[in-house]
Structure formats: structure tokens, C-alpha cells
Amino acid sequence: MGRDDGQTRIADQFSSLGERAAIWKAFALFLPTNQFLNVGYSEWYQPHFVGLSQRRLAERIGSDIAARLGSTDGVSLLDIGCGRGGPTLHLATEHGFVTTGIDLVPCNVSMARRNAAATVDAQFVVGDALQLPFERDSFNVCTAIDSPPYLPNKREFLTEMASVTVEDGLVAVSDFVRPESLSQEARDTVDTFADAWDLAPIATLEQYKRAIAVSGLPLDAAVDISPNSIARFQKWTGLYLSLARRGLLKPVERFLDRRNIDCDAITEQVSTTHPALPLLRHVIIYARA
Template sequence: MDRDDLRSRIADQFSYRGQRADIWRGFDLVLDTDAFLNLGYSPWYLPHVVGSSQSRLADEVGTRLAAALPTTDGVRLLDVGCGRGGPTDHLADRYGVDAVGVDLVPYNVRRAARRPADASFVVGDATRLPFVAGTFPACTAIDALVYVPDRAAAFGELARVLEPGGVLVCSDLVAAPTLDDAERRTVDAFADAWDMPSLATVDAYERAVDGAGLAVRTVEDLTAHSVGRFRRWTALYLRLASAFGGRPLAACLRRVGLDPAAVTEQIHRAHAALPHLRHVVVVAERPAAR
């Protein structure tokens, strides 16, 4: 897929333009997508749809950030792919960071900027960040870099804007470590349906981080507490979509202004791919100058 075309598709999806944005309009009915666009995190005892799993994922990132830094109070933080600002605000409020969020989609930044918070927000490309080198002691990217076709360039930019000794914590969706040809086609079909480039394996992801001159400290698998739970919901949706020829569900979706065919296609692609997806959180550091 052409990168400019992908950028346009991503902008359309998150600006609520076109049929592929309907899935997000549907999520608006049950999730806090006005602020959060990430996959979320839920402990075993807490169903994923109870409470704000999306803010809990921001906490998972914040906890690791706090463990890697002497203090977070007043520390300048760049949140790359900030979406609608929920995670950035959450990190600023809970961990006391001086946060700025950057996102490719102007619509997201406008919504983020309307939030009553101390964080600031700017439009920018993760592969060409609008900041001078060595500006930030800390950077985060919460389920955002999965949308960036050139991961090497994104990690290169993160390494550039981090000060020596600075810390990066990112969560992201990756492909399972070993896929046969059929499974890779399934994952690629899912990525295309959701306007993502081809998903990297966690090993390839680590290599991209390392290739940017960042030292990977830890890689943790969150799958069991996030995408590992999603298939029960996609299965339920697909059962409803097939019941009585799908007419009752289609009527309900149309009633709230959603395109049943578009929504069902994306959920079908996700359902098929979920067994082959992983959700990870990576902590890396820009080595200190000698």
C-alpha cells in the first residue's frame, strides 16, 4: 500500500470520514473513545468492558515509566500518537509529567486540545517529529506505532528527541512470532481492513528499536489481559450477524447510523486474526553520553 494513501486512510478513519470510521462510531457507544483509542488492559478478575480498560493501559505504561526514572514530577514527556489525548492527560495527572502529545490526525488533536487538562497537543508525523534533538527525558507511544509504515524512521525520531539517558515506554500490537503463509495472509488482511501497515513480529519490533540506537530493557506480553480476551466479543458479534440472516443486527446498526457491511467486515477480519496477534509493552533507553 502506498504510504501517502495509508496516511489518508488513517486520517479518514479517525476523523469519522468514510465507511471504515463506522467501527469507531460503534465503539463510541460502549467505550470512552472520545479520549482513548488504545486496546486497553484488564486484570484477570475484571472483564475488559468494565471500567476504563483504556486508562488502565495508560497506567501500565506510566508504572513502567516511573520505575525507569528517578522521578516523574515535572519531567517533560512526549506522547507520540496521542490520539484524542486521554492517555497523555492521564499520565500528566497521575504521574506529574509535563506532557505534550503529538498526533498525525488534526481531528484528533483538536479533540485532545478541548480537554480540560495541563497537557498540550500538536499535529505532527511520528517519522518527522517537530521537536529539536535531546528535548525529552521521557517518551511514550501507546498502541500508536502500529499505524506507522516506517517503524525504523519512527524509532529513529524517538531516539533523536530523547535526551541521553532518556526512557521510551511503548505498548503496541504485533504479530505472533511464527506465522505460516496462510496465517500471515490472515494478519495482513486484518491490518488492511483496519488501515494498518503489515504488522511486525515482536522480534522485528525489537530490532527496529535497537537499530535506532535505543537499548531495549524489557519486553512484556500483555496479550492475556487485552487482545487475548477480544475473541469472545467478536464471536458474539458474528453470531448476532448471522442470526436470522443478519437482519435484526443490521437494522439496529442502521438505526444508529452505521453501515452493517463495513462494520461486519472489520470484525470478521479481526476475529480471524486475533489468535495470531500479540500485545506487548517495551521499555527502552537512549544510552547516556560518555
């Protein structure tokens, strides 16, 4: 998948176009996807597929940044791949950052601007994470919350982040990684999952660390949050497929059909996703500029 083709597929997916849009329409019935598009974060005692799991991931990252900086009020922050603005606005309202969000998809940016109008004064622009339209040393903090899985060149992306972050600033990235050693069958499973969601090939953590080193960002920490994100989502995909195997999805199919959502497309997406989840890790990477 070429870069231009990948950008088109991503734009279609989040503009309710193309074959990938059905599952996002279904997610919107349970999750605040009009604001948040990330995987989410939940402790074992918290519900994951309803409510605030996606907001919790933004809060986890915001709290970690605050602990590292000491003070965040008035600190400038760029959120790369901001989606519909939920994390960007949460970081502004809950932690006092002066935020700017950038996203490739124009309709996402339009929704982010509408969300901002009701909450806080934040700036949102359309742009490419691999060609950021900002001057060097423009921000104290740069975040990318579950947007890097869509980016094919981690080194180029991290170098761009480093260029717009001030010296001794902070970078926080959440992304999927895979183990160093996988059988060919397991690797094919991960690759099929990535293609189904229009993601770039999944990197290993070691590849990520090498890309960070080349970009000039000293690594601070790599935190594995998989038990609170991927593992929680896997329980839902397992339940869905169990119901499908038993022929118990008819009420779900009728419910979705009334809303013009293709249940077969969702089942295919979940069937592709579920076997890959145990092979993935969800990490937050912190680095100093």
C-alpha cells in the same frame, strides 16, 4: 499502500469518513473513544468492552515508567500518536508528567485540546511521527501507546523517538507483533487484518528488537500483555460473530441504524479481525535512550 495514501486513510478513519469509520462510531457507544483509541487492558475479573479498559492501558504504562524512573513529577513526556489525548492527559494528571502530544490527524488534536482544557495544561500539536518537529534531547520520556501499528517504518520511527529523548531517558512503545514462523494462510490472515484497519504490515518481535538496536535504544524489556488485551477483545469478536451466525443481530442492527451506523460494515470488520487475533501478540517495549 504508499505513505501518503496510508496517511489519508488513517485521517479518514478517525475523522468519521470512509469505510473504516463505522466501527469507531459503534465503539463510541460503549467506550470513551472521544479520549482513548487504544486496544485497552483488563485483568480477568474486569469488564473489557465497557468502561475503563482503555484508560487502564495508559495507567499500566504510566506505572511501569514511574517504577523505572522513581519520580515522574515534573518530568517532560512526549506522547507520539496521542490520538484524542486520553493517555497523554492521564499521564499528566495521575503521574505528574509535563506532557506534549503529537498526532497526524487534525481532528484528533482538536479533540485532545478540548479534553485538555477541562483537565490539565498539556500541549497538543499536529505532526508526523516519522518527522518529529522537536529539537534533539527535548524530552525525558517518549511514549507511543498503540499508535505504532499505523507506522510503516519501525526503525525510522524509533530513531526519531531516540533523537528527541535525552540521554538516559526512557522510551515506551505498545504495538502488535506476529510470530516469526507463520504459514502463508496465517500470514494472509494477518495481512488482511492489517489492511482492514489501515495498519502497516505487522512486524515480528525480533524485527522490532533489530530496529531498536539500529536506532541506538538499548532494550530494557518487552512485556507481553496479550492475555489482558487481545485475548479479552477476542472474546467480544467471537460473541458478535456467534450472534451474527444465529441471525440474532436484528436488535443490534435496528439500534445502530437509528444512529446511522452501518451494521454490515461492522460485521465485515469483525469477520476480518477475529481470525487474526490468535496470531497476534500485544507487547509493551521499554528502552533507554
